[in-house]
Amino acid sequence: MLSNTEKELIIQIWEKMLPVAEEIGSEALLRMFTTFPKTKTYFSHLDISARSEHLRCHGKKIVEALAEGARNISTLTTTLAPLSRFHAYQLRIHPTNFKLFNHCIIVTLACHMGDNFTPVAHAAIDKFLSAFSAVLAEKFR
Numbered sequence: 747m748l749s750n751t752e753k754e755l756i757i758q759i760w761e762k763m764l765p766v767a768e769e770i771g772s773e774a775l776l777r778m779f780t781t782f783p784k785t786k787t788y789f790s791h792l793d794i795s796a797r798s799e800h801l802r803c804h805g806k807k808i809v810e811a812l813a814e815g816a817r818n819i820s821t822l823t824t825t826l827a828p829l830s831r832f833h834a835y836q837l838r839i840h841p842t843n844f845k846l847f848n849h850c851i852i853v854t855l856a857c858h859m860g861d862n863f864t865p866v867a868h869a870a871i872d873k874f875l876s877a878f879s880a881v882l883a884e885k886f887r
Contacts, residue, residue, distance in 0.1 A: 747877060752870040753819055759855070759867060760813035767813075770854055771805020772797070777850040785843050812851075815878050826881045834885035841883030848875040 748756070763770050776796055779786050792800040811829060818825040833839045852871060856863045 748873055755867060755870050756816045756874045759871060760816040763809055764813050767806040767809035768802040770858060771809040772801040774847065774851040774854040775801055775805050777854060778847050781850065782846045785846060788837065788839055812878065816874065822877060822881050830882050830885045833882055841886050844879035844882050848879055
């Protein structure tokens with residue numbers, strides 16, 4: 747699905763995003779909550795207002811998971827198995843929400859990366875996020 751060049755690019759992108767993981771992750775989450783209000787239902791017990799500690803903490807976790815997935819892309823199913831089970835069985839997150847978040851994180855990356863978010867980078871990230879969310883959704887039935 748991904749060429750070696752795309753895999754390397756994906757790893758580079760997520761490694762560059764790690765120092766600003768809270769910012770990137772929370773901005774993408776806030777974008778999702780604003781654009782797709784129904785997604786807020788999974789976070790009703792948290793303060794998900796702009797720049798809240800809960801939003802920043804969860805955003806950072808997401809970016810860190812994406813970076814880990816990028817580093818272990820060849821074993822994505824194994825790497826994400828615990829997250830897949832957690833999201834399916836404990837949190838019961840519907841897989842559609844992963845796709846909605848994908849759109850929001852792509853927009854957030856584009857805003858932060860500027861001219862470095864080339865069409866090649868966009869395509870590679872889109873493929874990676876599709877694979878990532880497909881693995882997360884595997885256990886949901």
